[in-house]
Amino acid sequence: MSETLPLRxxxxxxxxxxSEPALVRYIIIALAVTFLTIFVVLPLIVVFTTAFSRGIGAxxxxxxxxxxxxxxxxxxxxxxxSVLLNLVFGIAAAWAISKFEFPGKTFLNTLxxxxxxVSPVISGLVFxxxxxxxxxxxxxxxxxxxxxxxxxxxxxxxTTFVTFPFVAREMIPLMQDQGTSEEEAALSLGASGxxxxxxxxxxxxxxxLLYGVLLCNARAMGEFGAVSVVSGHIRGETNTMPLLVEIxxxxxxxxxxxxxxxxxxMLALITxxxxxxxxxxxxxxxxxx
Amino acid sequence: MTIEVRNIVKRFGDFTALDNVDLKVxxxxxxxxxxxxxxGKTTLLRIIAGLEWPDAGTISxxxxxxxxxxxxxxxxxxVFQHYALFRHMNVFENVAFGLRVQPRSVRMNEAGIKKRxxxxxxxxxxxxxxxxxxxQLSGGQRQRIALARALAIEPRILLLDEPFGALDAKVRKxxxxxxxxxxxxxxxxxxxxxHDQEEALEVANRVVVMDKGRIEQIGTPEEVYxxxxxxxxxxxxxxxxxxxxxxxAGRVQLGDKVLDxxxxxxxxxxxxLFIRRHDVILQPPGNGDLEGAVRRVRAFGPVQRADIAxxxxxxxxxxxxxxxxxxxxxxxxxxxxxxxxxxxFASGA
Numbered sequence: 001m002s003e004t005l006p007l008r009x010x011x012x013x014x015x016x017x018x019s020e021p022a023l024v025r026y027i028i029i030a031l032a033v034t035f036l037t038i039f040v041v042l043p044l045i046v047v048f049t050t051a052f053s054r055g056i057g058a059x060x061x062x063x064x065x066x067x068x069x070x071x072x073x074x075x076x077x078x079x080x081x082s083v084l085l086n087l088v089f090g091i092a093a094a095w096a097i098s099k100f101e102f103p104g105k106t107f108l109n110t111l112x113x114x115x116x117x118v119s120p121v122i123s124g125l126v127f128x129x130x131x132x133x134x135x136x137x138x139x140x141x142x143x144x145x146x147x148x149x150x151x152x153x154x155x156x157x158x159t160t161f162v163t164f165p166f167v168a169r170e171m172i173p174l175m176q177d178q179g180t181s182e183e184e185a186a187l188s189l190g191a192s193g194x195x196x197x198x199x200x201x202x203x204x205x206x207x208x209l210l211y212g213v214l215l216c217n218a219r220a221m222g223e224f225g226a227v228s229v230v231s232g233h234i235r236g237e238t239n240t241m242p243l244l245v246e247i248x249x250x251x252x253x254x255x256x257x258x259x260x261x262x263x264x265x266m267l268a269l270i271t272x273x274x275x276x277x278x279x280x281x282x283x284x285x286x287x288x289x
Numbered sequence: 290m291t292i293e294v295r296n297i298v299k300r301f302g303d304f305t306a307l308d309n310v311d312l313k314v315x316x317x318x319x320x321x322x323x324x325x326x327x328x329g330k331t332t333l334l335r336i337i338a339g340l341e342w343p344d345a346g347t348i349s350x351x352x353x354x355x356x357x358x359x360x361x362x363x364x365x366x367x368v369f370q371h372y373a374l375f376r377h378m379n380v381f382e383n384v385a386f387g388l389r390v391q392p393r394s395v396r397m398n399e400a401g402i403k404k405r406x407x408x409x410x411x412x413x414x415x416x417x418x419x420x421x422x423x424x425q426l427s428g429g430q431r432q433r434i435a436l437a438r439a440l441a442i443e444p445r446i447l448l449l450d451e452p453f454g455a456l457d458a459k460v461r462k463x464x465x466x467x468x469x470x471x472x473x474x475x476x477x478x479x480x481x482x483x484h485d486q487e488e489a490l491e492v493a494n495r496v497v498v499m500d501k502g503r504i505e506q507i508g509t510p511e512e513v514y515x516x517x518x519x520x521x522x523x524x525x526x527x528x529x530x531x532x533x534x535x536x537x538a539g540r541v542q543l544g545d546k547v548l549d550x551x552x553x554x555x556x557x558x559x560x561x562l563f564i565r566r567h568d569v570i571l572q573p574p575g576n577g578d579l580e581g582a583v584r585r586v587r588a589f590g591p592v593q594r595a596d597i598a599x600x601x602x603x604x605x606x607x608x609x610x611x612x613x614x615x616x617x618x619x620x621x622x623x624x625x626x627x628x629x630x631x632x633x634f635a636s637g638a
Contacts, residue, residue: 181373184340185435187360188367189387189442199390203377 047265051258062259070236071244071260074152078227078240079220082160086216090167091209095201097168098175099183112168115161124158124229131157150232155240158226163216170212174205207281214278218271222264290351290445290478291316292337297346299332299502306332307343308502314480319472321493322482325525329502330482331450337480338367338448350445363446366439366477370451372431374423380434381419384409387442409437412471429460433467440475449481453488465492486526490514498522520634523563530564530608532601534633541633544602548578548628555633564631567592567611571618572625579626581608586618593618597626 052059062068096102097109115123129135131148141148148154182204186196202209224242231238239247241260248257292314299307307329314320322330335341337348339360348355355363374383384406388397397405410416413433423431432452439447452468453461469492472479483489489496490510498505498513498521506518517523524531535542536557541550543562574580581599584607588594592611595618599606610626612618 181369181371182375184360185367185369185373185375185438186386186390188338188340188363188365189390189438190361190364191386191390192361195390199386200375 044265047258047261050254051262053258054255058255059259059262062253062256063263065256067236067239067244068256068260071239071241072263074155074237074239075221075241078152078155078159079217081156082163082220083213083217085156085160086164086167087209087213089164090171090212090216091202093168094171094175095197098172099180099201109172112165115164120158120162120223120225121229123161124226127154127157127161127226127230149230150234150238152238154230155227155238158230159220159223162223162226163219166216166219167209167212170208170215171205174208175201178204207278211275211278211282214271214274218267221267292355292446292478292480293347293349293352294333294337295347295349297333297336297343297348299329299336299341299343305502307336310346310502310504312497312504312507314478316478317476318478319469319492319494320480321489321496322480322499323484323486323489323496323526324499324505325484327501328499330484330497330499333499334448334450334480334482337446338365339363340367364442364444366442366444366447368432368435368439368447368449368452370454372423372428372435372455374431374435374438376423379420379422380410380415380426381406383423383434384438384441386438405441409441412440413437427460428456429464432456432464436471440477444477447477447479449479451482451484454483454485461488468492490526498525500525517563517632520561520563523632523634528566528609530566530569530610532562532564532599532606532608533636534560534562536560536633543579544604546578546601550578550628550631552633556635559636560633561636562628562631562633564628566594566609568628568630569610569612570627570629571612571616572627574623574625578628580623581605581626583618583620583622583624586620588614588618597624599626 051062063072093108093112097105128149130137131141131154132138133142133149135149148157182200183196186200187193191199221240222242223240224246227240228243228246231240231243233239233243233247235247241264245257245260245264248254248260292312294310294312294314297307297310298305310329310333312333322333324330332341336343337355339355339358339362343356350363375386378386385402388402388405391397406419407416410419413436415430415433415437418426418430418434423434426434432455436449436452449468453464456464465488468481481492490513493510495507496510496513497507500521506513506522508516513522514526517526523529532543534548536552536555538557539552541548541552541555541562548562569579579599579601581597583595584598585596586593591614593614595610595612597608597610599608618624
């Protein structure tokens with residue numbers, strides 16, 4: 001119900017903007033289009049034209065290289081693990097915050113946003129300070145032969161940390177909005193807590209959840225700063241796609257760099273399309289009641 | 290199934306929602322919890338259902354401790370004010386939910402579930418809506434589906450929280466009668482919460498009037514209407530004329546005037562005189578206990594309603610009375626009034 005309010009405001013805003021003089025409207029639209037062209041469309045075109053500047057053969061060869069394949073594989077693995085972790089953590093946090101009252105709830109709610117407000121480089125550094133050889137837990141990890149920093153676990157940790165808010169942030173308002181009466185109805189009908197969650201809570205938030213996962217995945221695959229700090233840039237081992245793009249670029253291998261970059265750009269475009277579809281679904285789901 | 294509530298206390302922070310509540314519900318009863326918002330009636334219902342836990346006190350179903358069981362194990366059907374239908378399931382699946390979530394060992398097979406759900410949908414006369422989703426139903430239909438869903442688990446007790454509160458007046462009236470006849474058909478011990486006195490008096494066998502976390506009176510609709518035991522019940526149920534009086538030496542005094550009515554055992558001191566609007570007899574001026582000028586008359590329907598400016602102690606108090614239409618009242622006319630039936634409660638009680 002609360003969703004209809006901003007919508008109504010929006011229509012009002014549209015009406016008032018229509019009453020502006022035509023000239024003002026065209027200037028504003030032109031400004032927006034110019035801005036988007038310079039900052040979004042042009043870079044995208046540059047990425048693809050550079051990637052294909054020596055033909056499709058060179059492009060494919062760049063992607064099929066051993067380093068490139070290793071980077072793609074690592075990026076997919078890291079994204080898969082951190083999305084899965086954030087799915088579990090995100091649902092748990094959203095569930096706790098939206099359905100229960102407990103001391104420290106506001107604090108937890110604020111804490112979820114921390115990764116958004118901290119520079120990714122700092123996020124990476126925190127893990128180096130914790131798990132690095134000179135770090136807090138370094139000696140213990142070394143003694144037990146566990147390597148986190150400059151290895152895949154470190155990259156997963158940093159990525160998970162940076163992308164943590166996406167799922168939770170998407171779910172909390174949705175779950176709060178739906179209240180607890182459907183869950184109470186399920187409980188009084190004899191459903192266990194787990195059955196209530198699977199059959200009532202989760203189906204009700206599935207589109208929001210998918211939306212959160214989508215954004216989380218896009219960010220996880222594209223994360224540079226935090227991963228750069230913990231990765232160690234070991235070729236073929238700890239280079240993710242964004243890191244490889246930088247390395248190749250610095251080595252003047254523009255076609256290869258932009259070929260990898262084009263994959264990331266395509267990921268962004270696909271994400272955008274799915275996002276639009278999901279937003280439509282979410283809106284319809286909301287207007288149902 | 291009898292329900293026995295003993296010494297239930299429930300606090301939300303500083304607010305005491307229920308203050309030592311005792312209540313016994315007989316098997317097969319249709320009981321109304323009636324009170325203004327904040328009186329604790331919904332909290333009591335939710336505690337009986339197991340959706341809320343009391344700070345102190347006991348609840349037993351047929352002598353068995355109910356508080357030892359969770360909401361799902363009490364076999365209580367609960368109908369929510371805003372229906373709480375599962376919005377992602379169609380009507381059939383909503384009603385089938387309680388059957389499907391049962392442990393595998395006791396769960397019905399698919400054919401059994403289908404048969405039971407069909408029966409229930411027929412009972413609420415909405416079989417034709419089985420494949421619709423809640424968002425496609427009207428409020429009255431949603432509420433009946435919610436009831437069918439609650440009945441699917443063959444509850445020993447049926448609890449309804451403001452079941453008709455969100456519906457418009459006409460549908461509300463229909464559903465009221467329908468609930469009444471449904472109860473006669475299935476006879477499950479039922480409690481419903483309402484703030485609408487007409488609904489409580491019309492539907493329930495017995496009415497529990499609550500205020501500020503306490504039970505003010507328990508009785509049949511006739512009892513709570515005709516013989517209110519507290520000032521709150523008198524003013525909450527039905528329309529009343531309330532006048533400040535003083536009881537002194539076995540006499541009822543309104544200002545400096547002694548009224549020709551017996552105090553009926555009221556304790557001496559400042560009190561309130563309650564008269565139902567229709568319990569006054571019109572008399573020629575000078576003969577009644579009370580006297581005043583007619584200010585406004587609305588004559589339609591079986592009675593005429595008049596605003597009277599009552600003269601009390603040099604002041605004027607406006608009251609509303611319902612008088613039979615055989616004697617025409619004119620605006621400006623001075624008339625005498627005599628209370629036919631009345632009750633006196635000590636002030637502040």
